[in-house]
Amino acid sequence: xxxxTQTPSxxxxxxxxxxxxRCVPISNHLYFYWYRQILGQKVEFLVSFYNNEISEKSEIxxxxxxxxxxxxxxxxxxxxxxxxxxxxxxxxxxxLGQGSWETQYFGPGTRLLVL
Amino acid sequence: AQSxxxxxxxxxxxxxxxxxxxxxxxxxxxxxxxxxxxxPGQGLQLLLKYFSGDTLVQGIKGFEAEFKRSQSSFNLxxxxxxxxxxxxxxxxxxxxxxxxxxxxxxxxxxxxSS
Numbered sequence: 504x505x506x507x508t509q510t511p512s513x514x515x516x517x518x519x520x521x522x523x524x525r526c527v528p529i530s531n532h533l534y535f536y537w538y539r540q541i542l543g544q545k546v547e548f549l550v551s552f553y554n555n556e557i558s559e560k561s562e563i564x565x566x567x568x569x570x571x572x573x574x575x576x577x578x579x580x581x582x583x584x585x586x587x588x589x590x591x592x593x594x595x596x597x598x599l600g601q602g603s604w605e606t607q608y609f610g611p612g613t614r615l616l617v618l
Numbered sequence: 619a620q621s622x623x624x625x626x627x628x629x630x631x632x633x634x635x636x637x638x639x640x641x642x643x644x645x646x647x648x649x650x651x652x653x654x655x656x657x658p659g660q661g662l663q664l665l666l667k668y669f670s671g672d673t674l675v676q677g678i679k680g681f682e683a684e685f686k687r688s689q690s691s692f693n694l695x696x697x698x699x700x701x702x703x704x705x706x707x708x709x710x711x712x713x714x715x716x717x718x719x720x721x722x723x724x725x726x727x728x729x730x731s732s
Binding site: 506507543544546551559561594603607608611612 | 622650659663664712719720721722
């Protein structure tokens, strides 16, 4: 069964450094998402992406965040200058279509620790 | 604003016993509701979803959920729990019908005792 994959599974970085989290969505899916979960808190929506453009973003997704589909398979989340509060589990997801009825398929997550 | 509450942080159930995980939502219109499960090292997997129609929804792995508008609830149930059901369970609501963002609850961790 096709699945969403994410690399790395864990990343440790120093505050102020840039990090890139990578995701390979399911191959025929067209919509891509990033969510994050700070330890002990809810899974929060960050951004959705379609046709090389951001479709929706939350207030969390500020100027330090960016997303990109650099090629036909990868979907990345870049955090330009990491802060301590960026420490979280980051989930990538993809769906075939748009709309709330579409199932979003999630990857296993990347645990980011900012020191 | 839309929100999801899962009142139970951690539940322990004996293997073979029945299970009910609670979920309450706050949403003005008819909600799109989801239950996801996350096993250690795995991504979030969709168990079931509700959009309209029959308020009792069947999902994978023997799970079902019932939408009760009067109680703003969407509780997840399973008649007989297996040890492999130990995982974290998330209830979620879609922000709007045309959108894509999901709002999640904090999750309930299920432990299964033998």
